[in-house]
Amino acid sequence: LLVAWQEKYSMQQETSETQRSTEGMIDYGGNSSEQQTIVTGSAARIRDLVGGIGVVEPEFRIVDYGCGPGISAIDAVRPAIEAYRERSNGPLVVCHADQPGNDWNALFELAMGETGYASEGVRTEAAVGSFYDQMAPAGSVAFGSCFTASHWLRHAVRLQAPGTVWFADLEGEARAQMSALAQRDWTTFLRRRALELRQGGCLLVVTLGAVPDSTERNGAAASGRHIYRALQAVAQSMVDDRLIRQEVLDGFVFPLWFMTAEEARAPFEADTVLAKAFEIEDIRVEPAPAISADIFGDLIDDPANYAKAYTGYVRAFAGSTLRTQLLMPSAGNAEEADGLEMEFYSRLHDLHLNRPGKYAYELWNLTVAIRKTGG
Numbered sequence: 001l002l003v004a005w006q007e008k009y010s011m012q013q014e015t016s017e018t019q020r021s022t023e024g025m026i027d028y029g030g031n032s033s034e035q036q037t038i039v040t041g042s043a044a045r046i047r048d049l050v051g052g053i054g055v056v057e058p059e060f061r062i063v064d065y066g067c068g069p070g071i072s073a074i075d076a077v078r079p080a081i082e083a084y085r086e087r088s089n090g091p092l093v094v095c096h097a098d099q100p101g102n103d104w105n106a107l108f109e110l111a112m113g114e115t116g117y118a119s120e121g122v123r124t125e126a127a128v129g130s131f132y133d134q135m136a137p138a139g140s141v142a143f144g145s146c147f148t149a150s151h152w153l154r155h156a157v158r159l160q161a162p163g164t165v166w167f168a169d170l171e172g173e174a175r176a177q178m179s180a181l182a183q184r185d186w187t188t189f190l191r192r193r194a195l196e197l198r199q200g201g202c203l204l205v206v207t208l209g210a211v212p213d214s215t216e217r218n219g220a221a222a223s224g225r226h227i228y229r230a231l232q233a234v235a236q237s238m239v240d241d242r243l244i245r246q247e248v249l250d251g252f253v254f255p256l257w258f259m260t261a262e263e264a265r266a267p268f269e270a271d272t273v274l275a276k277a278f279e280i281e282d283i284r285v286e287p288a289p290a291i292s293a294d295i296f297g298d299l300i301d302d303p304a305n306y307a308k309a310y311t312g313y314v315r316a317f318a319g320s321t322l323r324t325q326l327l328m329p330s331a332g333n334a335e336e337a338d339g340l341e342m343e344f345y346s347r348l349h350d351l352h353l354n355r356p357g358k359y360a361y362e363l364w365n366l367t368v369a370i371r372k373t374g375g
């Protein structure tokens with residue numbers, strides 16, 4: 001994979017799409033409290049949606065797309081199981097769906113252990129692949145969920161983006177290219193679910209969103225905007241110290257897009273298949289409950305722990321992307337990349353330690369709840 005990446009990189013294409021956008025997230029369980037809050041905060045909505053689906057023959061299939069390896073994958077499906085059990089003792093299938101690099105052993109230990117949901121009449125499955133492809137048989141899914149995952153684009157992205165690693169700060173042609181990719185991927189994601197959901201089935205997507213904000217460069221404030229500005233500052237400081245190559249940084253942008261409600265709604269109007277297939281129950285972006293101003297805000301008076309928690313969080317979700325797409329292309333070999341990685345997180349840690357709160361992690365959640373009614 002790495003060799004393929006380096007070959008591709010050396011071709012210096014203006015825009016290229018290479019690897020999967022995420023792989024091998026690090027110490028997910030210890031650094032995912034925000035994701036867990038999003039899942040547990042969605043329990044009532046899951047129960048309502050499943051309650052409205054009714055009894056399904058021959059089996060009620062739940063699929064959690066981009067399930068990850070941690071306890072949130074269990075918390076995501078438990079309310080759906082419980083809500084269905086209030087109506088029926090019939091067969092239930094829980095399918096955890098994620099990429100090959102997910103820590104499947106960790107997940108199934110949780111699912112089958114004391115923390116799990118295994119009980120009579122519940123069958124557990126895994127679907128391994130990309131949610132931008134088909135992951136379940138056509139017409140089979142009664143309830144689908146996707147938490148904090150669909151903001152990752154289908155592929156790594158390379159475009160000329162000097163001065164930023166963050167989609168929301170792109171301008172001009174780079175912004176237009178990335179926006180088109182993001183809309184294409186979101187439409188593809190929904191098209192696949194339109195195929196997999198049965199009539200009357202529901203899909204709940206909750207992920208990071210953006211809200212209109214006229215003070216921002218592109219008219220929207222996106223979740224975690226300061227995270228990425230901190231990462232850009234660290235990366236540029238390493239370029240200045242000749243540790244990362246400038247042209248690598250200029251061509252690197254995180255393969256993410258956090259949609260506004262308007263962007264999330266657009267394909268349901270523009271795409272005839274989706275317009276026919278789905279009824280929208282709800283599309284909204286709102287501040288994450290309690291923690292919206294800075295998810296590490298509780299630690300603001302304890303800079304050492306603030307810096308540690310923030311750096312650990314960033315490393316858990318962004319570590320593999322930064323290593324493969326920014327640090328490896330600047331390093332001669334894996335050992336050098338290890339050294340660059342240590343330096344990168346040490347600088348990031350110090351940034352947060354010296355100025356806790358300067359790069360506050362604000363959070364707005366996008367919720368999309370839809371029902372398959374046609375198509």
Ligand SMILES: C[S@@+](CC[C@H](N)C(=O)[O-])C[C@H]1O[C@@H](n2cnc3c(N)ncnc32)[C@H](O)[C@@H]1O
Nearest residue numbers: 035066067068072098099130131147148149152
């Ligand atoms: C931040 S984790 C969220 C995990 C879990 N849903 C949660 O809420 O804690 C994002 C997950 O999405 C998965 N993911 C990203 N892109 C994906 C894709 N194209 N297909 C399937 N899973 C994907 C990653 O592998 C990762 O497990």
